[in-house]
Amino acid sequence: MLKEDISGWTLLTLRGVAIRLHISLLFLLFYVALVAMIQFPVVIQLSKANINDVSGTPFIWAVIFSLALVLSIFIHEFGHVLMAQAKGLKVRAITLMMLGGASQIEEIPEEPSIEFKVAIIGPLVSLGIAATLFGIRELSNSANIDFFCYWVGQTNLALGIFNLLPAFPMDGGRVLRAFLVTKQGYLLGTWTAVKVSQVFVWIFGVIGFLQFNFLLMLIAFFLYAAAKSEYFVVMSQALLKGLRARDLMISLPSISENTTISEAVFQMAHSKTLLLPVIREAGQPSLITANLLKQIPKKTWDTMRIKDISVELLKVIHPDDPIEDIMILTLKTIMGGVPVVQDNQLVGVVRASDILDAIALRQLTEEESILKPWSLRIRHAHSR
Incomplete structure (x- = not known):
């Protein structure tokens, strides 16, 4: 059964990695199938196959080719996953989408040799698939197998070469x-x-x-x-190097998970904040935001409690965690921040807006020493 989330549908999990199908993949399948039907006579001619010996209509072959392309992209991406895991990197998911596949590795490897191996394995896998299919084609006496191996083999050859182009963030880049x-x-x-x-x-x-x-x-x-x-x-x-969570965290009034929605809204208004830490009777603390509360009908605010709301379970951080290590985690969470916990006690919150402020301020004060001779303009727009 497919599990839907913001990245599409989770089809299954392999080696701890969620395999997701993005809705845009449907467009890719349609587009590739359409082009494949149009180009069918051309591919037949290039493969030097006799069209009378090849079974099936152009439509059937277009569907087969489209599915084979998606499978090829998946195998290419899973090559990245296996290499990343072998090098100790954590991979959250593979997302198959219109523009190909994307492996979601939790951290960017700064060791050049690791990044090289993780990047190069994808094109090598595609080239290996192409070589295997070309080898099968040489041994086969079936026109259908011969045609399939030529078409999908040429596609994997092109996929491997294209991904080797030095266009960042593609594999070659x-x-x-x-x-x-x-x-x-x-x-x-x-x-x-x-x-x-x-x-x-x-x-x-x-x-x-x-x-x-x-x-x-x-x-x-x-x-x-x-x-x-x-x-x-x-x-x-x-x-952000040198900054730690304790340097940016702020203290916000916390609420219990038994607090009603009305009480939480009042606390937000009184504290002039759009998010509040939630203390749970069991488990790590979480956060509640004004945007989440706005989705709840007002007529239920007096009776519904925070624990009745489905809240994203957040990772917690320690005051001594380097900001550069937790930046992506904080900026990506839909809750707008991450709880800071020390000795099982909530001591503060690091908000995404505070990290963006720190980046903008450090650009002003340290641009000469860190960014020179290049520059990057940060467009910073957020509301507190």
Whole structure:
């Protein structure tokens, strides 16, 4: 049974990794099947197969090819997962979507050799699939197997080569960064890889526009956004070095899980805050936000209690945890912050807004020493 979440549907879990299908994958399947039906006669000709010996209609082959492509992408991504786990990295999920697959590794490996191995294994897996299918094709006497191996083999060959292009954050871009880091350091190496990636963004974008290739234009946009996002993370972590959770945490009045919604809203208004820590009778503390409370009908506020609400279970942090290590966790949580716990006692909260403030302030005071000779403009817009 598929489990729906904000990333799509969780199909199953392998080696502790959730395998998710994003809704955009349906568009990919439709798009690939449509192109496959149109290109069917061309592929038949290129494979040198006799069309009379190949069973099935173009539609059936288009469906088979679409599913084989998704399976190939999954195997490619699972190669990354196995290598990452072998190197001690934790992988949360693989998400299959319109633009391919994405392995969600909890932390960016700063060791160049580890990033190189995790990145290079994906294209090598795709090239290995291609070589295997080409080998089967040479041994097969079946026109159907011959045609299938040619089509899917060529696709995996293209997938492997395409992913080796030095366009960050694709696999080739990460391989490039791993090399650059050994020469330039982590921050400048990432910056250089992003700049190289921008060249490919323009190439993909222009070719996609001239050829009316919607998918290629989407890839260009994705590369641009993803590269900027990762550089923001790397740059921000450099700016935040030396700060710990205790430096940014604030003290907020906490409420019990037996508190009614009305009482929680009153406490928020009185304390002028949009989130409050919740103390639980059993388990770690959590947070409640104004946005979550607004979704509850007001007529139930006097009777419904905080414990009756489905609240995201948050990881807790320690006052001595480095901010650069918990930055992504804090910025990604929909609750807007993370509880700080010491000796099983809630001592404060680190809010996402406080981290963004710290990044902006450190950019002003330390840009010369940390960011020079490159710069990144932080667009910081949030409300307290």
